[in-house]
Amino acid sequence: MKEYILLMVSAALVNNVILARFLGLCSFMGVTTRIDTAVGMGMATTFVITVSSMADWAVQAYLLEPYHLGYLRTVTFILVIAAAVQFTELTVKKVSPPLFQMLGIYLPLITTNCAVLGVALLLVEGNMSFIAATLFAFASSIGYSLVMVIFAGLRERLALADVPRLFAGPPIGFIVAGLLALAFMGFSGMSTN
């Protein structure tokens, strides 16, 4: 039990997908202009990362490894991720059309989010069991969502601040992202204790 908790804390905070591994930076800068869009994107990405990681683990364990097809891993995982996004889109549409009208806009963007592929490749490299791989993917995506929401909150306040003209918009956003990454570096001390 303790090892799973440590694995999740490590994936979410210490080795954060965005601020430590620098994955998913496109959505990090593009979808964080408002908190509500960040929440929508974060939740959708959490679902897709977890589901696609479960499928990727199964594909790796039952197809690629036994038949020595490791060289096809990246291509296969991209296919699995695209299928997972389609599955999610169809499922949300079937479960509730009003929910799909509200949340469907985020789903196509996730297909091209490198964080999804990055997490899948990391868990395969880690040689984890199925439950550990799923918890690792879930915690990684929770860390992703957490950073998205924090950064969106900061940017909403930045939009109201009197920023010098040269720094207004993305430049001050990048500076704040750097400071946020420095703050998250504080969690790396936890791994040595």
Place this chain on the structure above:
Amino acid sequence: MTATEENRMDFSAPAMVEGIAHVVAVEGSVAWLEPEQTTSCGRCASSSACGAKGIGTTASRLEARRFSLDNQAGLAVGERVVVGIRENALVKASLTAYAIPLTTALISGAMAQWAEGRDGITMAAMFGGLLLGLGLARLSASRLSTRGELAPRFLRRADTASVCHPVTLNMPKAEK
């Protein structure tokens, strides 16, 4: 600072998420609208410099997101209007669609792992939990729909200078 300004500076106040939609059809007292926003970043005004502009912009995708409103304002086909939903509605919708299925899948997977400890059984239990969660999400979504919490509301007609999804906190710039 006036009372209105104080109210505007209150970050905890429930805000509306605004977006622009086109009226595409009017059937009696019901108007059908399609959202103008074509990317999740909400910056259609800067679409010429946007890398995400090719994603999700097809007519079929917009048609799939078509929604209806009571046409009390007498809207006509082709009009641009500002519609809104409460900010917490998006969070509730996200939790319903994604958090419920994920929670049931993880709980059932963890229980199977604790009971059996074999990957195949854990995987099957997680898949079963996911299906159960989707069923629960469907029930929860229909309850939210019945209460009207997921329905967008007509706010006002959009002027020609309006861009989709501006920063709509309606707060003044910080004083120098």
